[in-house]
Amino acid sequence: MEVLEFDSKKKELCLLEVPVPPKLSDHDVLVKVAYAGICGSDLKMLSGDIPVADKIILGHEICGTVAETGKEVDSVIPGDRVAIDPNSGCGVCPECADGNYHYCECGGGNNYVGVFRNGGWAEYCVVPARQAFLIPKNMAFELAALTEPLSCISHGWDKIQPLQIGKRILILGAGIAGNLYACLFHLNGHRKVTVCEPQEGRRKIFDDIDTGFEIITPNQLKERKAKCPNWKVDVVVDCSGNVNALEDAVELLNNGGLLSIYGLAPPQAKFRVSPFLLFEKELTINSVLLNPFCFRKSMKYIAALNFRYLGFEKLGVQVFKLKDFEEAIRALKSGCISKAIFKMI
Incomplete structure (x- = not known):
């Protein structure tokens, strides 16, 4: 599969061919990525202003189709359309117990998909099933690509x-x-x-x-x-x-x-x-830090805003292929677009 891998020590972003992840843990899902956005924070990671894992597939704004599920997964099945919440907590620390899982030292920003574990700038990505949210049947796939940014804004x-x-x-x-x-x-x-x-x-x-x-x-x-x-x-x-x-x-x-x-x-x-x-x-x-308990709310906002506000052309969103990542980043930095999104379907 094609991926964009970032080497944070060299500050190099490269298009590579790597195998599809061969084995899932019991509670993970393999997602065939449809859309994955470039966030402003991604640009800061690429420049070295924000720390990330040494070698990482970036991309935390993800939606796609479930391709495979782990043995213990019953919340989604292959073929389901899902949007991925990159943020999670351990569930047992004091911060999580207080409802602030975005502060969790084990999870939160320290285990963020696309920052410290491989993300969506790839044809496939592996995520915990509990972070895969079903996309409503009447929601356009492309609008679901805005679920993560809107979830942070919802917070x-x-x-x-x-x-x-x-x-x-x-x-x-x-x-x-x-x-x-x-x-x-x-x-x-x-x-x-x-x-x-x-x-x-x-x-x-x-x-x-x-x-x-x-x-x-x-x-x-x-x-x-x-x-x-x-x-x-x-x-x-x-x-x-x-x-x-x-x-x-x-x-x-x-x-x-x-x-x-x-x-x-x-x-x-x-x-x-x-x-x-x-x-x-x-x-x-x-x-405002991350998006605690805001993912479903974000989908409701997308339904309310819909194409009146969120149409890609109207909102200044441009779609690119992974191989055109340099052009996408240049366009985003120049201000001629408001957002770049990779499309893998």
């Missing part, structure tokens, strides 16, 4: 609730995460939403989603702040991972405002915030 969405209609919202970054957040805001009736994005290509893509939300550049945001010091927002959702943008965002918050950090910054990055400002305005800062 972030929960962390900014309750949020009254009429509140002013600022989204930093119009990559796929910022676009999906905007779709959820629009679906739920929010209209006072501004999106800030430096790349022209991504701003054009965002306009095609047709939310009617304002989209501006960082320079335009600074000009607005200079001309109207009282222009403030109630919620900032950061999807950029840019520490300078985070520092500026805190200054834009109203009394009682919230900064929710979704974008992934490099581990060594830091941003400064005034403790007095937090005190004076009673500001809240939270962050």
Whole structure:
């Protein structure tokens, strides 16, 4: 089978031919991959900003068809369409017992499919059966490829609730995460939403989603702040991972405002915030890690959003073959697309 293997020591991504995994454990399933996305975190892994296993098949945004099951698997059968939740816990540690399995030292990020165990940039991948979720029969296969990113955003969405209609919202970054957040805001009736994005290509893509939300550049945001010091927002959702943008965002918050950090910054990055400002305005800062208990919720969001919001062309998603991985990565970095997805069917 074809795979994209990443050598983290050499920082090399190579297309290889390797055997299909020959033997399953009793509780695993072999999945014939249909679609596997490239996440922004994958780009940071490729650059060495985020640690991964020494040699690994990346790809944690996966959907496909069950090809084979282990002896003890009864939740799915060969032929079932499934989306893969890459996140799991050990189930017995204090974090898992408290319902925070994404903090688990044995599981969570430390056992993530496509990071520390082989993932979906391949024709086949092996995953625990409990992490394979049945795709509803009426859901388009291509939309199911967005289940994992939307599950992480679902977790972030929960962390900014309750949020009254009429509140002013600022989204930093119009990559796929910022676009999906905007779709959820629009679906739920929010209209006072501004999106800030430096790349022209991504701003054009965002306009095609047709939310009617304002989209501006960082320079335009600074000009607005200079001309109207009282222009403030109630919620900032950061999807950029840019520490300078985070520092500026805190200054834009109203009394009682919230900064929710979704974008992934490099581990060594830091941003400064005034403790007095937090005190004076009673500001809240939270962050979003992975997707605990959000996978089924994500599928419900996909059903609600459907092609009105999530059509690949409208959302700026482009499909590539595995062999075209260099082109896919270039397009994603350039901002001419919001997301790249490998298609193996």
